[in-house]
Amino acid sequence: MLTEAPVRIGTARASEVARCPRMGGYSLLGFERVELDERSQRLVLRGRMLHDWKLSQLVERYGDGVEIERRVAWPHGELREDALILDPGIAVEIKTTTALRATDAYWLQLAFAVRYDDAAEAGCLVLVHPATLEERVLPFRLTAEWSARVDGISDALTDVREAAVDPPSPSPQPPGLPERICAHPGEAASHFCPFAGPCFDGWQYPPAEELAAEHAGSIAALVLVERRRKALASELRAAEEERAGIRDTLRPLLRPRFPYTLGGVSGSVTIKRTESAGRVLYDVADAVSAGQLDADALAPFTRVGKPSERWTVVEHEGGALPAPDYGEVPF
Numbered sequence: 001m002l003t004e005a006p007v008r009i010g011t012a013r014a015s016e017v018a019r020c021p022r023m024g025g026y027s028l029l030g031f032e033r034v035e036l037d038e039r040s041q042r043l044v045l046r047g048r049m050l051h052d053w054k055l056s057q058l059v060e061r062y063g064d065g066v067e068i069e070r071r072v073a074w075p076h077g078e079l080r081e082d083a084l085i086l087d088p089g090i091a092v093e094i095k096t097t098t099a100l101r102a103t104d105a106y107w108l109q110l111a112f113a114v115r116y117d118d119a120a121e122a123g124c125l126v127l128v129h130p131a132t133l134e135e136r137v138l139p140f141r142l143t144a145e146w147s148a149r150v151d152g153i154s155d156a157l158t159d160v161r162e163a164a165v166d167p168p169s170p171s172p173q174p175p176g177l178p179e180r181i182c183a184h185p186g187e188a189a190s191h192f193c194p195f196a197g198p199c200f201d202g203w204q205y206p207p208a209e210e211l212a213a214e215h216a217g218s219i220a221a222l223v224l225v226e227r228r229r230k231a232l233a234s235e236l237r238a239a240e241e242e243r244a245g246i247r248d249t250l251r252p253l254l255r256p257r258f259p260y261t262l263g264g265v266s267g268s269v270t271i272k273r274t275e276s277a278g279r280v281l282y283d284v285a286d287a288v289s290a291g292q293l294d295a296d297a298l299a300p301f302t303r304v305g306k307p308s309e310r311w312t313v314v315e316h317e318g319g320a321l322p323a324p325d326y327g328e329v330p331f
């Protein structure tokens with residue numbers, strides 16, 4: 001689907017640039033935004049409500065010492081910080097997330113704020129769980145790496161702007177646009193992107209290559225083992241849920257670390273419940289992203305895991321599965 005050709009060189013929203021620099025390019029070139037689907041709109045609305053609630057808490061706490069929705073100039077227009085705590089200058093970004101984990105886009109948006117707001121010395125990411133309202137507050141420091149990344153993206157957008165001005169490009173793929181971060185248009189919704197139309201204009205799923213018929217048995221065996229794995233995983237999930245329910249019933253009867261047997265039938269079953277304190281875990285990758293830990297200092301403690309791969313096995317409706325290949329059968 002082709003949306004309208006660009007009509008003006010506009011401004012790029014930092015929140016969009018942080019999610020995807022290419023999205024920032026379309027925004028800069030004034031491409032028409034396609035309305036998000038209903039579900040995405042509801043999620044955005046929920047995010048805004050929580051966002052306003054957290055901002056009101058900041059005002060309650062800091063009064064005149066906080067500036068809400070502060071506007072800051074950057075090379076491609078104006079970016080809007082959720083808030084700036086004035087003394088010391090801390091740029092605040094509020095994000096709603098069920099995982100309570102910072103994403104690269106969240107950090108990047110904060111990096112834009114701290115990079116371009118002269119009054120901001122550092123930043124702070126507030127993550128809010130939309131259902132439980134739990135929150136995490138993570139500090140942020142603009143490192144040389146973050147500055148270089150922000151400047152690199154800004155320069156890339158300058159190239160987009162210049163390429164579009166001379167000569168003007170009505171193409172849905174104007175020259176100089178940063179690379180796509182989505183592998184296919186279906187991923188656009190997860191980035192709340194309003195430019196999937198022009199971004200994937202003319203794009204088609206690559207056709208599947210045909211494998212030789214001699215591999216049919218192995219493929220069938222793979223499909224069957226995937227089916228079995230899914231069935232076992234679902235059985236395991238059900239057993240774990242059932243076990244959790246039974247444990248909830250018995251827990252009040254059992255003092256920690258004391259063995260119990262069934263009344264009168266000692267020896268048939270022994271049950272013991274042991275409590276352990278929650279382990280302290282460190283999000284080292286987050287601490288590096290937040291500029292609180294130096295990646296170089298961590299180098300001696302670094303271990304690289306084994307490379308991994310992801311397989312996707314999809315059975316199509318109406319397709320006939322060939323007989324699995326069991327190899328040589330000695331009878």
Ligand code: SF4
Nearest residue numbers: 020180181182193199
């Ligand atoms: S569709 Fe994906 S790659 Fe394209 S602009 Fe949007 S977020 Fe970026």
